[in-house]
Amino acid sequence: MKGKLQELRNRALEIINNAVDLSALEQARVDLLGKKSELSGVMKQMGKLTADERRELGQMANELRSELEQQLESKKAAVAAAALELKLKSERIDVTAPGKKLPMGNQHPLHLVLDEIKEIFVGMGYEIVDGPEVEYDLYNFEMLNIPRDHPARDTQDTFYVTDNILLRTQTSPMQVRTMLKGKLPIRVIVPGRVYRSDEVDATHSPVFHQIEGLVVDKGVTLGDLKATLEVFAKRLYGDDAVVRFHPSHFPFTEPSAEMDIMCFHCHGEGCPLCKGEGWIEILGCGMVHPKVLENCGIDPEVYSGWALGMGLERVVMRKYQIDDLRLFYENDLRFLTQFN
Ligand code: DAH
Numbered sequence: 618m619k620g621k622l623q624e625l626r627n628r629a630l631e632i633i634n635n636a637v638d639l640s641a642l643e644q645a646r647v648d649l650l651g652k653k654s655e656l657s658g659v660m661k662q663m664g665k666l667t668a669d670e671r672r673e674l675g676q677m678a679n680e681l682r683s684e685l686e687q688q689l690e691s692k693k694a695a696v697a698a699a700a701l702e703l704k705l706k707s708e709r710i711d712v713t714a715p716g717k718k719l720p721m722g723n724q725h726p727l728h729l730v731l732d733e734i735k736e737i738f739v740g741m742g743y744e745i746v747d748g749p750e751v752e753y754d755l756y757n758f759e760m761l762n763i764p765r766d767h768p769a770r771d772t773q774d775t776f777y778v779t780d781n782i783l784l785r786t787q788t789s790p791m792q793v794r795t796m797l798k799g800k801l802p803i804r805v806i807v808p809g810r811v812y813r814s815d816e817v818d819a820t821h822s823p824v825f826h827q828i829e830g831l832v833v834d835k836g837v838t839l840g841d842l843k844a845t846l847e848v849f850a851k852r853l854y855g856d857d858a859v860v861r862f863h864p865s866h867f868p869f870t871e872p873s874a875e876m877d878i879m880c881f882h883c884h885g886e887g888c889p890l891c892k893g894e895g896w897i898e899i900l901g902c903g904m905v906h907p908k909v910l911e912n913c914g915i916d917p918e919v920y921s922g923w924a925l926g927m928g929l930e931r932v933v934m935r936k937y938q939i940d941d942l943r944l945f946y947e948n949d950l951r952f953l954t955q956f957n
Contacts (some may be wrong), residue, residue, distance in 0.1 A: 633688045726956040730933045737852045738806045748791040754781045756790035760912040761869040784812035788829035796913035802834035819941045826929035833922035842923035870903025900927035
């Protein structure tokens with residue numbers, strides 16, 4: 618029996634030594650020390666021995682048991698340490714490696730230019746104001762001196778909500794709203810969405826953006842209008858931009874004008890970009906009609922003013938020589954990422 622224990626010890630130590638992971642060690646523990654193990658079998662046979670033999674062999678068997686337990690424990694610790702080491706190695710990160718480049722978004726060209734325009738006017742002391750897109754017919758037309766029979770009031774052009782309410786066709790109703798507040802003098806810029814019942818094509822969209830400007834004060838003249846708009850054009854298009862004014866007609870201004878900018882492509886010669894004109898129309902403007910001032914409770918004998926209106930899409934198309942307005946709304950990144 619002594620020899621058997623000796624032989625069992627050798628085999629057990631080898632099994633423990635060869636176990637490569639925690640589950641193999643657990644299996645070894647069950648096999649070597651469990652109820653059905655050889656060692657337990659030896660213990661059970663102790664009863665058949667003499668008292669002396671039992672004392673000697675019992676001690677040997679107990680010593681073997683605690684030796685194996687110890688060996689299992691220390692092997693277990695070694696396996697766990699090795700596993701941890703492996704894990705640390707495989708999960709190591711190189712904190713000095715260069716980072717992955719994330720794509721940067723950029724501003725939409727309409728916003729980019731709108732911000733520029735706002736900044737130019739804010740720099741000249743103007744306030745930026747905002748108004749409703751669902752508007753009264755009264756403000757959009759009537760008080761702006763656009764009579765009932767004016768072609769702009771046709772349902773062909775205007776989205777009516779009710780007889781008296783519509784989607785604003787221009788930002789000009791904000792002239793009325795601003796003047797009705799009764800705070801003078803006025804220097805405001807109003808960017809916003811406007812709506813017209815147009816089919817979509819390269820130059821038309823049922824929704825687009827306008828920027829309105831309004832100045833009302835004592836002694837405001839056409840000279841103020843021209844000087845301000847010239848400065849504006851040079852800030853937006855560069856110091857070499859050349860502008861000209863020519864007479865036009867708007868019901869809410871008198872006199873009315875349009876400002877053109879000399880074609881940057883052909884410098885006035887005439888080319889496909891300016892449709893052979895040499896000049897490109899940028900905005901409408903004029904002195905606020907005395908009737909409009911009166912409609913808004915301002916005495917035209919004391920106060921005068923000028924106004925401007927421009928289409929943002931047009932201005933941006935001209936600035937970047939974009940020939941199709943639909944590009945602004947299609948969200949094609951190949952187009953949108955060209956502006957920075
Ligand atoms: N509201 C005009 C339009 O939509 C543009 C305009 C022209 C606005 C002259 C003005 C202005 O304030 O003075 O066609």
